[in-house]
Amino acid sequence: MGDARLAVQFAGALVTLQDSGRVGHLRYGVAASGPMDRVAFAAANAALGNPSGTTAVEVSLGGLILECKSGAVTVAVAGGDFTIEHAGSKTSGWMVLTLTQGERLSIRVGTSGSWAYLAFAGDVVANKWLGHTATHSTSGFGGGAVVTDQQLIVERAEVREEREGQIEQPGFLPHNGRMRVVMGPQDNWFRAEAITAFNNNRYSLTDSYDRMGVRLQGAHLPLDSALSIPSEPIVRGSVQVSGEGVPTVLLADHQTTGGYPKIATVISADTNVLVQLRSRDEIEFEAITPVAAIDIARRFSQDLSDYLAQVSVPRGNLQQRLMQENLISGVVNSIEEF
């Protein structure tokens, strides 16, 4: 144990420090921030056996290259499909590995995905705001952006060999490009043809995509009249439609209020999928009832905690792994018999 010092040789735009987010200040204009993809962030921490919400680096499409200057630390990379290069070998993302003095770790954009999480077996030094390191990108409050030539210091850094290896990817998230939404809360401001268009057309993500939100391209969504509604609260997942009829999905660092009507709101589970898409990727919206949305949220919560429990089991060395698998299959068998 001790500190590990990691020199940032390169950091792309929008690479930031994030914990689970500062929930509780929305009424003061503060979005929760935190990871764009909450599942991948949680997986990276779970794979290291970290307390949930431990501060990690959110890596954007811009990528990140670190060099370990001193100490050693086991790290986990999860999210999207990024390419990892470490100590001369190249692997795909979703991996736990140990970084020792003189070694380089590069996390670069791969075949798909927009955000990856680099979690540490230890505490990365980061500024807090309102009790959280989550970076609010608009203000820079919280841990802040990770930039080239900066040094990241991981305190109480540990090597956790028993956790090294592949991280199982979550299998419970939808991959069909359908984003489930509950219509509204301001769908009544739209013409009937706008609602039909929204529900029956494909939309593609545009390059106007950052932590605040992503603008979509597709069928125009005409408003009922040239209107100015009083500014109303916004949440993560709000699909706001500008005066020109163009929808934007608001995300982790969303503005907290806005005067454009919100035609629909993406359910919380599916924003984790949406954020991993890239510009020109296509989505469809699927309207579901609030009751169905609650059912999905509860199943998602259960699936996520089952998944994280599984990911957080240390793999151990080969012999230990074999023993574990025997034990687990033994338990499964006895349950089945019972």
Place this chain on the structure above:
Amino acid sequence: MKPRFTPVADFAILVTFSDEINDEVHAAIVAFDQAIAQCSSAASPSGIIEVVPALVNVMVTFDPVVTDHARLEAALRKLLNNTAQHQQNPYKRTVQVCYDESFAFDMDAVAKACKLTHEAVVNAHLAGNYKVLMYGFVPGYAYMGGVGKSIQVPRKTAAVRDIPAGSVIIAGGQCLITTLKMPTGWSVIGRSPTQVLLDDPDRPFLFDVGDEVTFERIDLSTYEALSGSKTNG
């Protein structure tokens, strides 16, 4: 007033009191917000995560594992019936403003548009009765209603970049003190040394929604003296 309950995704309800902003609507919103906050923990509807009062509605977010739209709506409706008991006298705060021309980038334009002298714009701004209607947009932007008719100007057609934090800006009937260097389409008429973002974990933001605000004029040297040390209204 019969509020409308609208489900939002799988984790929120929007309680809308009216489609138009007025004092009565906002008073009902503040009373409802206070009723939720002051509920004894035993009587408090379970599963609530955040309550966000705004101009005509209140967003209540919740944990979908603990509750759902229908159950929370029923609990909130019950609270609505009791909000009358929770009315509090608003807190009164004073915010200092320096209208020096080096800060008031749009004073000329506002004065011209309103056919007033600079001094008359300042006096009209000082004469308003302001009330914090909501926080919105970014951290600490407290939207206050109460800008007098004589100096009401529309938003600019395009936002101007890099307006410094602490700027006192107006648009229509609303006024706010910016907390970040941000673009804005509102008119900049002064600068305040009063901090809205406080470095206090127990009270991180100066205003509560519903607070009444009076502006007090200060000159440039007072501004400079005060902006060195943080001041709270």
